Amino acid sequence: MLIVQKYGGTSVGTLERIEAVAQRVIKTKNEGHDVAVIVSAMSGVTNQLIEQAEFFTKTPIGREMDVLLSSGERVTSALLAIALNAKGYAAIAFSGRGAGIVTDNFHTKARIVSIDPKSMQEALKQGKIVVVAGFQGISTAGEVTTLGRGGSDLSAVAVAGALNADLCEIYTDVDGVYTTDPRIEPKAKKLDRISYDEMLELASLGAKVLQNRSVELAKKLNVNLVTRSSFNDHEGTLITGEEKMEDAVISGIALDKNQARITIRNVEDRPGVAAEIFSALASKEINVDMIVQNIGRNGETNLGFTVPQNELETAYRVMKEVNPNPNSIIESDADIVKVSLVGVGMKSHSGIASKAFKTLADEGINIQMISTSEIKISMIVEAKYGELAVRALHKAYDLDK
Amino acid sequence: MLIVQKYGGTSVGTLERIEAVAQRVIKTKNEGHDVAVIVSAMSGVTNQLIEQAEFFTKTPIGREMDVLLSSGERVTSALLAIALNAKGYAAIAFSGRGAGIVTDNFHTKARIVSIDPKSMQEALKQGKIVVVAGFQGISTAGEVTTLGRGGSDLSAVAVAGALNADLCEIYTDVDGVYTTDPRIEPKAKKLDRISYDEMLELASLGAKVLQNRSVELAKKLNVNLVTRSSFNDHEGTLITGEEKMEDAVISGIALDKNQARITIRNVEDRPGVAAEIFSALASKEINVDMIVQNIGRNGETNLGFTVPQNELETAYRVMKEVNPNPNSIIESDADIVKVSLVGVGMKSHSGIASKAFKTLADEGINIQMISTSEIKISMIVEAKYGELAVRALHKAYDLDK
Numbered sequence: 001m002l003i004v005q006k007y008g009g010t011s012v013g014t015l016e017r018i019e020a021v022a023q024r025v026i027k028t029k030n031e032g033h034d035v036a037v038i039v040s041a042m043s044g045v046t047n048q049l050i051e052q053a054e055f056f057t058k059t060p061i062g063r064e065m066d067v068l069l070s071s072g073e074r075v076t077s078a079l080l081a082i083a084l085n086a087k088g089y090a091a092i093a094f095s096g097r098g099a100g101i102v103t104d105n106f107h108t109k110a111r112i113v114s115i116d117p118k119s120m121q122e123a124l125k126q127g128k129i130v131v132v133a134g135f136q137g138i139s140t141a142g143e144v145t146t147l148g149r150g151g152s153d154l155s156a157v158a159v160a161g162a163l164n165a166d167l168c169e170i171y172t173d174v175d176g177v178y179t180t181d182p183r184i185e186p187k188a189k190k191l192d193r194i195s196y197d198e199m200l201e202l203a204s205l206g207a208k209v210l211q212n213r214s215v216e217l218a219k220k221l222n223v224n225l226v227t228r229s230s231f232n233d234h235e236g237t238l239i240t241g242e243e244k245m246e247d248a249v250i251s252g253i254a255l256d257k258n259q260a261r262i263t264i265r266n267v268e269d270r271p272g273v274a275a276e277i278f279s280a281l282a283s284k285e286i287n288v289d290m291i292v293q294n295i296g297r298n299g300e301t302n303l304g305f306t307v308p309q310n311e312l313e314t315a316y317r318v319m320k321e322v323n324p325n326p327n328s329i330i331e332s333d334a335d336i337v338k339v340s341l342v343g344v345g346m347k348s349h350s351g352i353a354s355k356a357f358k359t360l361a362d363e364g365i366n367i368q369m370i371s372t373s374e375i376k377i378s379m380i381v382e383a384k385y386g387e388l389a390v391r392a393l394h395k396a397y398d399l400d401k
Numbered sequence: 402m403l404i405v406q407k408y409g410g411t412s413v414g415t416l417e418r419i420e421a422v423a424q425r426v427i428k429t430k431n432e433g434h435d436v437a438v439i440v441s442a443m444s445g446v447t448n449q450l451i452e453q454a455e456f457f458t459k460t461p462i463g464r465e466m467d468v469l470l471s472s473g474e475r476v477t478s479a480l481l482a483i484a485l486n487a488k489g490y491a492a493i494a495f496s497g498r499g500a501g502i503v504t505d506n507f508h509t510k511a512r513i514v515s516i517d518p519k520s521m522q523e524a525l526k527q528g529k530i531v532v533v534a535g536f537q538g539i540s541t542a543g544e545v546t547t548l549g550r551g552g553s554d555l556s557a558v559a560v561a562g563a564l565n566a567d568l569c570e571i572y573t574d575v576d577g578v579y580t581t582d583p584r585i586e587p588k589a590k591k592l593d594r595i596s597y598d599e600m601l602e603l604a605s606l607g608a609k610v611l612q613n614r615s616v617e618l619a620k621k622l623n624v625n626l627v628t629r630s631s632f633n634d635h636e637g638t639l640i641t642g643e644e645k646m647e648d649a650v651i652s653g654i655a656l657d658k659n660q661a662r663i664t665i666r667n668v669e670d671r672p673g674v675a676a677e678i679f680s681a682l683a684s685k686e687i688n689v690d691m692i693v694q695n696i697g698r699n700g701e702t703n704l705g706f707t708v709p710q711n712e713l714e715t716a717y718r719v720m721k722e723v724n725p726n727p728n729s730i731i732e733s734d735a736d737i738v739k740v741s742l743v744g745v746g747m748k749s750h751s752g753i754a755s756k757a758f759k760t761l762a763d764e765g766i767n768i769q770m771i772s773t774s775e776i777k778i779s780m781i782v783e784a785k786y787g788e789l790a791v792r793a794l795h796k797a798y799d800l801d802k
Contacts (some may be wrong), residue, residue, distance in 0.1 A: 015456040022457075052480055055416040056423075057487035067494050068479035071472040079453055085465065086458035093468050095545075144496075192533065255545035 006156035009043035043071025062107025073133035096136035115162035161221030176237030187400035249345030407557035442473025463508025474534035497537035511546035516563035539652035562622030576636030588801035650746030738787035
């Protein structure tokens with residue numbers, strides 16, 4: 001097999017950790033696989049470089065920031081290649097440029113446009129371990145670029161796609177994707193598999209294992225992603241296409257504590273009102289999440305939506321300004337959380353939602369808002385009931401089995 | 402004018418120092434000059450990177466070492482460009498590759514083979530300040546290379562040559578080149594000018610301002626070098642061709658305490674004996690400095706030479722093995738120093754040497770060995786007389802005037 005492995009900042013955070021990564025890479029190589037490794041900067045390095053730049057200005061120019069920031073991953077790639085060679089395993093370090101990773105010209109948040117894998121393929125053919133500095137590429141104008149936060153994951157997925165790798169393993173300090181946060185429900189189980197779409201829902205709900213950009217790219221390139229820990233030998237979680245999934249109804253439950261709710265009562269029920277409201281919010285760059293509107297009566301309706309807690313005040317002020325109706329009552333509530341069930345099985349199973357509502361009702365938890373998608377049910381409840389709701393649902397759907 | 406400025410590790414050792422360098426660059430720019438700046442890694446960074454590599458092996462492979470080591474200068478170049486832009490001066494950071502610096506393929510000690518200055522010239526034409534990461538280039542095979550110790554000075558001289566710069570200023574933490582070490586003779590004076598050849602002699606005698614490779618390259622490319630301090634505004638020392646020199650007889654006096662002497666008495670006086678001895682020393686990579694042989698008598702002669710102190714023991718053992726003559730007496734003496742006078746004026750002035758000998762004689766200092774070149778007189782004396790000899794000669798040649 002050809003396996004791409006990506007090691008994040010904590011996994012290469014010290015020289016001892018890089019040594020451990022070298023051992024793991026060698027183990028994979030010795031199992032008969034070809035290996036390409038993508039590395040992040042050692043933990044803390046990128047933030048330190050940003051702080052250094054900000055000594056001079058809070059708005060450093062992008063081209064030079066990219067020269068600066070790209071150095072962190074280059075150092076790690078060189079050190080890992082040195083470590084591997086020292087142990088008798090031929091390894092070659094590539095910068096983003098060396099690996100043929102071409103991006104657009106948007107410095108500090110470039111997007112990969114193509115990869116020319118020739119150099120990497122040539123090295124692999126020679127039996128070498130390929131080590132690539134993550135997070136960076138070379139723009140079509142020939143300048144060093146960086147890919148923004150989480151960029152090394154993107155590098156790994158894109159390299160795996162370009163090399164047509166069998167597997168892309170993302171190593172972090174957690175074991176994989178869990179049915180829910182183990183700090184809330186100790187019986188939470190690590191998932192063996194999850195679909196790209198489920199992972200996207202869970203990630204946008206605050207599961208911090210992988211960023212959405214990486215999962216989206218993996219889905220697009222049909223890359224089999226595995227997220228696992230570099231600190232132990234546990235199997236991780238495979239993130240792959242739905243066709244490869246078991247018949248799981250619910251894969252995971254997420255609790256998002258960073259939500260706040262605005263409700264506008266007695267909104268005029270005519271075309272264009274919602275557009276007015278949400279255009280005003282968008283113009284302030286407020287990220288609206290759930291939107292719920294009920295069928296009205298007497299030409300009026302109630303409109304509810306959620307925003308991140310730190311944007312609640314601005315959103316409330318914007319609503320006061322827009323004032324869709326003199327009779328409207330605008331309420332805000334920061335004391336809520338969002339509980340979400342995610343699972344591709346919802347598509348083919350009925351009764352999932354009603355079971356969820358009944359479970360919460362049995363616990364005496366009132367549901368303030370409901371929003372559903374093809375593979376997700378989200379419910380807004382009073383904040384103090386959040387963890388109880390997660391545990392009750394976890395049990396109700398047998399996720400601890 | 403087009404001025405190339407090079408700032409060493411201590412000159413960019415902290416963010417505050419980089420800020421000060423930015424101010425100095427801006428001052429030069431505001432005086433109406435075009436400026437290209439070559440920077441070293443912040444002091445300590447290169448050693449730290451070497452230590453990190455040596456955590457894995459004492460003999461890291463060169464290609465990866467160069468990826469590692471080149472990052473230090475890249476960081477400085479980005480930070481300086483960010484600082485300059487923050488102050489409203491357009492600046493652009495180039496890596497060795499970006500600056501068009503092409504080297505041979507000898508990793509960690511590459512030599513510059515050519516510079517394609519197009520990118521730098523284009524940026525200068527746009528009124529930008531060019532900031533180049535020193536110490537590095539790109540090999541003819543397309544790989545990052547580094548130039549070895551003192552490499553940033555070489556970068557600066559080579560860039561100055563390629564850009565046909567009017568001046569190449571090398572900023573360090575000393576004010577320039579002195580008539581002798583001010584710690585030995587407080588009346589030592591900073592020289593306004595010195596020729597390339599004199600500087601080469603002084604550098605090889607231990608004056609640590611500039612390495613010989615840089616001076617040799619400046620001579621070859623006819624680059625006007627200035628060495629000066631980045632910590633004050635004192636004028637430095639101009640290192641240039643002899644034709645531009647004043648009629649100075651002696652420019653400087655150097656004291657080399659790292660010498661030891663071996664004398665072989667009663668060497669057979671026939672062709673090939675010297676070759677035998679020095680081939681044996683060369684095969685052990687012992688650096689022989691002065692060699693003195695007197696005309697012999699009775700078919701025998703005395704042969705004396707000096708070596709670095711830490712190579713004395715090996716050299717003595719090699720001499721015992723070679724044993725050029727059963728009658729030979731081999732003596733070693735580590736308790737000596739070398740005092741040298743350097744000056745292009747020697748070429749056209751007679752009596753320089755005899756004045757030196759008389760000066761030492763007047764102080765009761767016995768001269769054990771003498772060696773002269775076109776612009777240098779070196780004398781071996783007992784170690785305890787070294788500093789006295791320097792002071793006496795400094796006065797005799799009016800260097801304190």
